[in-house]
Amino acid sequence: MKTLELKDVGKSFGPVVALSGVDFSAEAGDVTALVGDNGAGKSTLVKCIGGIHRVDTGEILVDGTPQQLHEPRDAARLGIEIVHQDLALADNLDVVGNMFLGRERVNRLRTLDENTMEKLAAQTLSSLGVRTVRSVRQRVANLSGGQRQTVAIAKSVLWSSKIVILDEPTAALGVAQTEQVLDLVRRLADRGVAVVLVSHNMNDVMQVADSIAVLFLGRMAAQVRRQDVSQTQVVELITSGRSGALGLPAESRGAAQ
Amino acid sequence: MTAKTEPAVAEETPVRGPGALRVYIREYVARLRGGELGSAPAIVGLVVITAFFAIVHQGFLSAYNLEALVIQAAPIIVMAMGLVFVLLLGEIDLSAGTTGGLCSAIMAVLLLRHGQSWWVGVLGGLVAGLVIGFVMGWLRARAGIPSFVITLATFLAFQGLTLILIGGQGSVILPTGSPLISLENSFVPLWLGWTLLGIFVAGYAAIKLIDARGRQQSGLAATPIAVIVAKVIGVALLGSAFTYEMGLNRNLITNAFFSSKAQGEPWAVVLLVLLFVIWHFTLSRTRYGRHVYAVGGNEEAARRAGVVVSRIRISVFVICSGMAAISGVVAASLLQSVQSNAGAGNTLLLAVGAAVIGGTSLFGGRGRMIDAVLGGLVVAVIINGMSDLIQGSNSSGYEWVVTGAVLLLAAGFDAVVRHGRST
Numbered sequence: 120m121k122t123l124e125l126k127d128v129g130k131s132f133g134p135v136v137a138l139s140g141v142d143f144s145a146e147a148g149d150v151t152a153l154v155g156d157n158g159a160g161k162s163t164l165v166k167c168i169g170g171i172h173r174v175d176t177g178e179i180l181v182d183g184t185p186q187q188l189h190e191p192r193d194a195a196r197l198g199i200e201i202v203h204q205d206l207a208l209a210d211n212l213d214v215v216g217n218m219f220l221g222r223e224r225v226n227r228l229r230t231l232d233e234n235t236m237e238k239l240a241a242q243t244l245s246s247l248g249v250r251t252v253r254s255v256r257q258r259v260a261n262l263s264g265g266q267r268q269t270v271a272i273a274k275s276v277l278w279s280s281k282i283v284i285l286d287e288p289t290a291a292l293g294v295a296q297t298e299q300v301l302d303l304v305r306r307l308a309d310r311g312v313a314v315v316l317v318s319h320n321m322n323d324v325m326q327v328a329d330s331i332a333v334l335f336l337g338r339m340a341a342q343v344r345r346q347d348v349s350q351t352q353v354v355e356l357i358t359s360g361r362s363g364a365l366g367l368p369a370e371s372r373g374a375a376q
Numbered sequence: 377m378t379a380k381t382e383p384a385v386a387e388e389t390p391v392r393g394p395g396a397l398r399v400y401i402r403e404y405v406a407r408l409r410g411g412e413l414g415s416a417p418a419i420v421g422l423v424v425i426t427a428f429f430a431i432v433h434q435g436f437l438s439a440y441n442l443e444a445l446v447i448q449a450a451p452i453i454v455m456a457m458g459l460v461f462v463l464l465l466g467e468i469d470l471s472a473g474t475t476g477g478l479c480s481a482i483m484a485v486l487l488l489r490h491g492q493s494w495w496v497g498v499l500g501g502l503v504a505g506l507v508i509g510f511v512m513g514w515l516r517a518r519a520g521i522p523s524f525v526i527t528l529a530t531f532l533a534f535q536g537l538t539l540i541l542i543g544g545q546g547s548v549i550l551p552t553g554s555p556l557i558s559l560e561n562s563f564v565p566l567w568l569g570w571t572l573l574g575i576f577v578a579g580y581a582a583i584k585l586i587d588a589r590g591r592q593q594s595g596l597a598a599t600p601i602a603v604i605v606a607k608v609i610g611v612a613l614l615g616s617a618f619t620y621e622m623g624l625n626r627n628l629i630t631n632a633f634f635s636s637k638a639q640g641e642p643w644a645v646v647l648l649v650l651l652f653v654i655w656h657f658t659l660s661r662t663r664y665g666r667h668v669y670a671v672g673g674n675e676e677a678a679r680r681a682g683v684v685v686s687r688i689r690i691s692v693f694v695i696c697s698g699m700a701a702i703s704g705v706v707a708a709s710l711l712q713s714v715q716s717n718a719g720a721g722n723t724l725l726l727a728v729g730a731a732v733i734g735g736t737s738l739f740g741g742r743g744r745m746i747d748a749v750l751g752g753l754v755v756a757v758i759i760n761g762m763s764d765l766i767q768g769s770n771s772s773g774y775e776w777v778v779t780g781a782v783l784l785l786a787a788g789f790d791a792v793v794r795h796g797r798s799t
Binding site: 212238 | 412590591593594595596657661662663666667669670672673674677678680681682683741742
């Protein structure tokens, strides 16, 4: 059974068809890469899964059960967590404050239970093998880009999310930091999380993904296992919607045309 | 969910004993270097300017002047405490001064024209402040009007309302002997002053020790006991010095016919400590306080984490205007009257200046309740010291110039620190 499955999903904004007949799935333990050119519909798809947009047609299944996602809270309740590049963290709070933001632990006197939160935050980071974050009591403003991304990802682990969607997690990172974050993505999947990696970067995708889904002009060109394709084929799918036997039929390319 | 993660934490076992003190000091220095200066600049500034005025002006630190300084600082500090909440969200309330003026005018009218007792008047003023704050917060959060514009409008309008309420006579004198006047003009009995100080110090020590023990039991690095002892002794010494000096008799003539003594701290001090404790607790130990910081730091992150941003935004305006109303009452008590221009002029600027000098950022996300107290004292020391130093017709002119310069200095400092941190 697929942890996350989308069947024949369509979404339009007025006359603009953003998604049409999209099938997509992500399995627990897998890193599923979602790739596509600008405007292919990646963000729209992610927002549909996150409950920010409602789908017009088709259905979204979580653990095989069809679900209605009306707002972000519905997605959170189902264990779906979206990690955005810049929007996830408050600079002026420390690592603990950020990881528990909105879900703070309080003790009997209704005051913040800082000790429990600090312990859980430190445990979560070390369970992910994170060595780069020196103290969980430092402010996020003082962290590097890679460390920030690490904290944002660790937050989803802390809340034992089933499905974690990472939106361009390595876009602004250097080589070493990218490596660290990709390591973390791998470990996240190894813990049994269904990870969806939205990325522009072919190297990242080929390195870490188990499954690759390619969107082309609002339609799913193909979803294939990583070992069945070469990087060239994936690039062809992204740019033209088909590659040899894979991809969309020649006569009906694209929903937006 | 993270039960199988014990071994990795073991390496972080905190150090105890003298080593812990070294670690604590090293981390403090690292924080200072990282631009998290906390209260350090405000404390240094307060000490320096106090020393300056104490040297150039004999009697600056006398009991008589200290009392004047404290009752002058009280309305500024109360208003600054409310402004900290608004500033934490990166908003501004330009109308806090005139809101305080209007609320004190409402109180005075209830008292004198409708013959209500003092507490009905105070309650009326306070409720007016809360309603004003709610409306302004609603306009900001729901209608999306910038707070600068909303509060500029109310700044002007409330000035007019106060003028209308007080009428042509220019001021309304509060009834003599009313507890309202006592707030700033009569004094806590000596025994009660010392008892309250004892309770405060004991409470402070207890909280610090309970915190440290809790962290130790959780296996986290706790504040070294030496640091706690030093802090408690520091607070106790400062409090004792203040209570002792305020205990000296300030009435110059005491004889068989005129035996009343002016000794003890003003009641306003008790009010200040009470308000400080309540708001400091709210900001640092409750979910609400954490959410205020989060919205000020990254509104979008807070929203995605499930914080209802509009509710937080409205609430800070309610708190600010409520505190402005209290500040207005304190100011009325100081003057023993409500003027038709109450809360106008530089009232607001002094309070904003106090918060910023204390270390609260105008850009949102950074600030603490102690900032309002320390900054308010700095402002009061400057005003008080300058008025003693420069006599003559130009004195108030110099006062304004110096206060403006200090405000600009503090805001510039804030911007530089922030710039250094954001890279």
